[in-house]
Amino acid sequence: MDEMNNVSRITTNTCITSDSNETAPAVVPKKTVTIVTFGRFDIFVDGKVVVFKNRKSKELIALCIDRMGGIVKMDEAISVLWDSTPYDERAKRRYRKAALSAYNTMMEAGATEVFNKMRGACYINKNNVECDLYSYIEGNKDAELSFRGEYMFDYSWSEKTLGWIISRLRKMDSSGKGGYFDINQYYDDN
Numbered sequence: 001m002d003e004m005n006n007v008s009r010i011t012t013n014t015c016i017t018s019d020s021n022e023t024a025p026a027v028v029p030k031k032t033v034t035i036v037t038f039g040r041f042d043i044f045v046d047g048k049v050v051v052f053k054n055r056k057s058k059e060l061i062a063l064c065i066d067r068m069g070g071i072v073k074m075d076e077a078i079s080v081l082w083d084s085t086p087y088d089e090r091a092k093r094r095y096r097k098a099a100l101s102a103y104n105t106m107m108e109a110g111a112t113e114v115f116n117k118m119r120g121a122c123y124i125n126k127n128n129v130e131c132d133l134y135s136y137i138e139g140n141k142d143a144e145l146s147f148r149g150e151y152m153f154d155y156s157w158s159e160k161t162l163g164w165i166i167s168r169l170r171k172m173d174s175s176g177k178g179g180y181f182d183i184n185q186y187y188d189d190n
Contacts, residue, residue, distance in 0.1 A: 001055060004074050013015065022150055024029070026111075030113075031045050031046050031110045031111050032045070032046055032047075033045055033111045033114050033128060033129045033130065034047075034129070034130045034131075035064075035065055035129050035130065035131040035132070036131075036132055037065060037131065037132055037152050038047055038132050038133070038135045038136075038143075038146050038147045038148065038150060038151055038156060039047055039068075039150045039152055039153065040092060040152075041058070041062045041065075041152040041153075041154060041155070043061065043109075043111075045109040045110055045111045046110075048179060049107075050106070050109045050111075051105075052101070052102075052105050053105065053106075054097070054098060054101040054102075056081055056082075056097075056098040056101075057097075057098045057099070057101035057102035057105060058102070058105075059098075059101050059154075059155060060072075060077060060095075060098045060099060060122065061106075061115055061124070062078055062155060063077060063081065063155075063157070064115065064122055064123055064124040064153055064159075065124055065131060065133070066098060066133075066152065066157075066158060066161055067123070067124075068126060068133075068134070068137075069123060069125070069127075070123065070127035071121045071122075071123045072121060072122055072135050073121045074092060074095050074120045074121060075087055077093045077095055077098075077099075077122070078095050079100070080095070081095075082094060082169065087141075099117045099122050100117070102115050102117070102122070102162060103115055103117050107117075111128075113125060113128045114128050114129055125147060132146055132147075133151075133161075134143070136165070144169075147165065147169070149166075150162070
């Protein structure tokens with residue numbers, strides 16, 4: 001009987017302890033969200049790939065990842081994701097649909113703390129993800145080793161960041177601090 005007094009009961013989202021009749025929020029284990037940007041862009045939650053029903057919602061999250069946690073406003077997202085579309089009500093509806101779909105997909109995957117949307121904007125909470133790009137920026141050698149000359153190659157707008165990564169690696173190689181990846185193997189210095 002004494003063993004029963006020290007046991008906690010979990011009921012939905014609250015935890016009731018036997019020692020007191022107080023309720024406290026249940027501790028829900030945090031999901032591990034891993035984002036791969038080097039090569040093809042993908043998101044994994046606890047090791048399982050997140051499947052998007054709407055390709056533009058995946059691209060919107062990719063854009064937010066590329067902006068490194070900064071706020072992506074609706075007009076910027078529209079100009080990048082639908083570059084030949086005028087900024088009108090139809091384009092705004094497309095953006096809202098993509099943002100809602102992205103949010104719902106992450107919610108279904110159990111990672112609601114990653115993608116945030118608000119009126120006319122969205123962003124990634126970069127503190128809640130493991131991302132090869134972010135690790136690379138922080139100087140992680142394993143992240144540098146995982147780079148093989150490609151960055152989110154499905155999206156043409158990602159070429160600017162790819163150029164920045166390559167430029168940074170070249171500077172590291174010329175200073176003697178790099179050496180993990182021979183960038184010249186993939187790109188000419190011309």
